[in-house]
Amino acid sequence: MAVVDVTRIPDYQTMMLPLLQFTGEKKDETSTGEAVEVLAKRFGLEDEDLRVMLPSGLQPTFVNRVGWASTYMKKAGLLEATRRGFYRITSRGQELLKKQPTVINVKVSNSILSFLNSNNSKEHEVVRR
Numbered sequence: 001m002a003v004v005d006v007t008r009i010p011d012y013q014t015m016m017l018p019l020l021q022f023t024g025e026k027k028d029e030t031s032t033g034e035a036v037e038v039l040a041k042r043f044g045l046e047d048e049d050l051r052v053m054l055p056s057g058l059q060p061t062f063v064n065r066v067g068w069a070s071t072y073m074k075k076a077g078l079l080e081a082t083r084r085g086f087y088r089i090t091s092r093g094q095e096l097l098k099k100q101p102t103v104i105n106v107k108v109s110n111s112i113l114s115f116l117n118s119n120n121s122k123e124h125e126v127v128r129r
Contacts, residue, residue: 008049009061012068013105018042019069020078020104023089024097029082036066076109 022038023030040050040062052061070087073079078093089097092112101108 008045009052010043010065012065012072015039015043015065015069016073016104016109017101019066020073020089020093020097023079023087024094027089029086029088032063032067032070032085032087035070036063039066072106072109073104076112078104078109078112 018039019035022035022042036050045062050060050062053059054061054064070079073093074081074087076092077090078096079087080090081087096104096112
């Protein structure tokens, strides 16, 4: 059995922009399974890379990282769940792609989330008055 270099498997933050780009190209809902397949090709991963499991042995590392990338982007409003295991790009995600970002990571998604939270609290203040 070949030794797999686990550093070849991108971390979830590295996957955020390619995942958003893929969902933007697709324009319809996608499954996590389809995203895993497409991103694995885009990152040039081999079957051996995709078989690397988390230390717990419960899930392949790459699948887990795609899942975390989508979770953070859903929290930032860049993706939206359409049903269990499926999601699509939102208008906010499309607007971000138009700006041609070079990276999307937790810092970027947290800044979007902070902006949304501050706007939501202002909206609630106006409603209460």
